[in-house]
Amino acid sequence: MTTTTTKKNSAAPEPRRSRPVIGLPASAASLGAAIGAVATFASTFLAWTWTAEFPGDLTVTGYPGGLQLLTLTGALLTLVFVVAGYGVRGLGWLTPGGKNGPVLLFALGTFATTWYTVIAIAVKLGGLANLEPGGYVAAAASLLTLAAALGLPSDVAGDHDNPNVWQRFVQSFKAPTPKEASALPGWAEILIIAAAFGLGLFVFTYGIDTEAAELFIGYILLVAFGATAISRAGLNRRLAGLTSKHKNVTVTAAFVSAFAFPFTQSNDAYASIGTNILIFATVALGLNVVVGLAGLLDLGYVAFLGVGAYTAALVSGSPSSTIGIQLPFWAAVLCGAGASLIFGVVIGAPTLRLHGDYLAIVTLGFGEIFRITMQNLDGSSGPDVTNGSNGIPNIPDLDLFGFNLGEPHTILGVELGRFSNYYLLMLLFTIIVVTVFRRSDQSRIGRAWVAIREDETAARAMGINAFRLKLLAFALGATLAGMAGTVQAHVTFTVTPAQYKFVEAVPPNSAFLLAAVILGGMGTVSGPLIGASLLYLIPAKLQFMSDYQLLLFGIALILLMRFRPEGLIADRRKQLEFHETGQLDAPKGDIGLSKAGV
Incomplete structure (x- = not known):
């Protein structure tokens, strides 16, 4: 009898899936997120307002523009990561760190961008009467997507017994250790690095080229949640592994992308922002x-x-x-x-x-x-x-x-x-x-x-x-x-x-x-470059908030030090310094002889 009790108590407990933030079956939550993402995507092809006074011209049916493009992008990325969660061949490479956390973050970014747009239209034009049916459809569809994404179980084990909804929601943002990826051919790894820097150039250029403050705020919302989702998926670590393996290719791709920037600009005023960012970053x-x-x-x-x-x-x-x-x-x-x-x-x-x-x-x-x-x-x-x-x-x-640098040249x-x-x-x-x-x-x-x-x-x-x-x-x-x-x-x-x-x-x-x-990450090469780019670009684009820039800057630093003290791009030493205790975990489970009847 004593032996039986010992085996029963020493056996490993059955693993339990983490409880979702909203109590929905995982399959129903995934289906709801997919349907909501498709509906949000479709809503961008409808008119959101009847007047072109709002920046971006959201009056055209069948042709997204302005902030609609950002909502469209967020909905499409949400749908891609929902589909990746079903184990579709090839898309599993996108989620080495977890499949549900990125869906929640992309859905949250799409929701924030869409609802910001709807509220901005109402405030700028003088009321909800200025919204067309497409705006209401987009708001409802993005809300449905977010609600369904909140029903997905967390990828991080250990929060299934937590009754606090807010804590389980925060836990959904934490990334587990990414799974090891199967080896890719060398040419494929180089293409991935080149595509990553090309995408980075496109995102950066899009932000500089935004003329209206409303468009730039929507851009910042989507990029912030999108970057967090990519980190939550584990793609940043996977890309870091490829770049450390091909260092010379990475450096070359980075400077080729930077060299191509002025050739993408039709307005020299935007190139001036890039020039000052380089001075600041250097x-x-x-x-x-x-x-x-x-x-x-x-x-x-x-x-x-x-x-x-x-x-x-x-x-x-x-x-x-x-x-x-x-x-x-x-x-x-x-x-x-x-x-x-x-x-x-x-x-x-x-x-x-x-x-x-x-x-x-x-x-x-x-x-x-x-x-x-x-x-x-x-x-x-x-x-x-x-x-x-x-x-x-x-x-x-x-x-x-x-070659006179003060004169135009072709x-x-x-x-x-x-x-x-x-x-x-x-x-x-x-x-x-x-x-x-x-x-x-x-x-x-x-x-x-x-x-x-x-x-x-x-x-x-x-x-x-x-x-x-x-x-x-x-x-x-x-x-x-x-x-x-x-x-x-x-x-x-x-x-x-x-x-x-x-x-x-x-x-x-x-x-x-x-x-x-x-902000960027002390002791790294890319960290200060990224940090300087953000700190120069955001004030340059939000001139109307000049009276509150230092206040917002201080709030941003407080949040950064609370949630990511090692910076946006951190080396391994800093990550260990800020996130490892250096102590062994306390033993868990039934140990010792007291439970064995001794």
């Missing part, structure tokens, strides 16, 4: 050397960008320059990078013996001292060098090998304007900075930086000269920022002290640069 990547690799909290980093910009403005032939000389561009770049390097060493040598908050306060002070000094060198408060608050205007456009049958020309020049500098960062990260020096960042005392004990290596990181980051500043001076025509405040509504500034590194 400087953020330089800061990533200091913060992400060496772990030095620098709050005055934008000053090094200003040193490079002011140096280039003084030696590039501006009529307002007090020096009155004009050097070729390559010499101006060397001057700007060299001046920033000198400032980095001069500032770093006496301050890098400080740690943590003390170092942050000193670098913050340096940033403000630089801005105030440039403002006082006006011939009144100090020597006449920088023209004070007026800055150095009328910086001439660059002329490289007879390349490959496409006319590239001034900002497209500077975009391609800045892309070259970005390639240089990325190469320097990758080589540094993979070198002995890079490993020493990481050791200092993780535990400086232990690094010193292992024989690492921490002060010398921290000074090297500080100087290298300053040099990269100064190099980007030489291009910024020619792009903006004018260099003024107001451009280099610690906090300013329009980046780049020290606060936004640091936020870009943290």
Whole structure:
């Protein structure tokens, strides 16, 4: 009898499926989500309003436009992942991390975009009377899709006994470990990488090309939920595995996609956003050397960008320059990078013996001292060098090998304007900075930086000269920022002290640069590039919210630190640091001899 009890208690419990957020059979929930997605897709071919005053012209039957295209895309992706959940051959590759979580997230994104559109039409045009039947159909169908998706069981085990509906809903967003995928041919993996970067270029270009704020808000809603759904499906990890396997192909595909961007733009004003994003992203990547690799909290980093910009403005032939000389561009770049390097060493040598908050306060002070000094060198408060608050205007456009970057040029049958020309020049500098960062990260020096960042005392004990290596990181980051500043001076025509405040509504500034590194993912190459793109693109497109941008920015950072402290793109070390306890799990089940009748 005792033996029988022991076997009964030691047997593994039967696995139970997780309880859905809404109590529906899984098959009925999947069918309802599929029907709702098809109905939502069909609703985009109906007119949603009778007047073309709303951006995007949603009055045409049989031809989706504006925000209808976003709803159509969300409904189609929802349907694809619902079908993938049925085990259709080939589509299972899309859901290595789970099949129901992505459906819920895509349904939620489609619902948010559709209902935002309906509400925006009613608010902008003056009431629900401005909606056509297609708008009501879209709202009802997207609601049906979301309700059915909430009925799907969670892919994460362990929440079946939880009576709290909200907690089970949040649990539906958590991704389990993706399943191992069967090996693909090398050519197929390369095609997947190329397709991923091509899709990324299309999504990014679509966001830049949106003219109305209503369209951009809908775009942000769908992209945010869509990116979370892709992560929940495990596709990001699967793609990361392919990119780490084909690193050279990945780098080539990334820069080919970036090179193609200006050729997709018919308006040079949109190319200007891309140019400034590259400047911002390049400087953020330089800061990533200091913060992400060496772990030095620098709050005055934008000053090094200003040193490079002011140096280039003084030696590039501006009529307002007090020096009155004009050097070729390559010499101006060397001057700007060299001046920033000198400032980095001069500032770093006496301050890098400080740690943590003390170092942050000193670098913050340096940033403000630089801005105030440039403002006082006006011939009144100090020597006449920088023209004070007026800055150095009328910086001439660059002329490289007879190619004037300020004039339109036709390349490959496409006319590239001034900002497209500077975009391609800045892309070259970005390639240089990325190469320097990758080589540094993979070198002995890079490993020493990481050791200092993780535990400086232990690094010193292992024989690492921490002060010398921290000074090297500080100087290298300053040099990269100064190099980007030489291009910024020619792009903006004018260099003024107001451009280099610690906090300013329009980046780049020290606060936004640091936020870009943290948002994207410290210590990675693509993280600061993505973080900088988001932090520049969103304020540029939401000018009508300028009074609330810093408030929304703060809320976004709080949410990010709560739900994804390692950043959007995080390396393995950061994921373990923020999500692993480092302790063994407590034993579960009936263990010991007490249950065996002893």
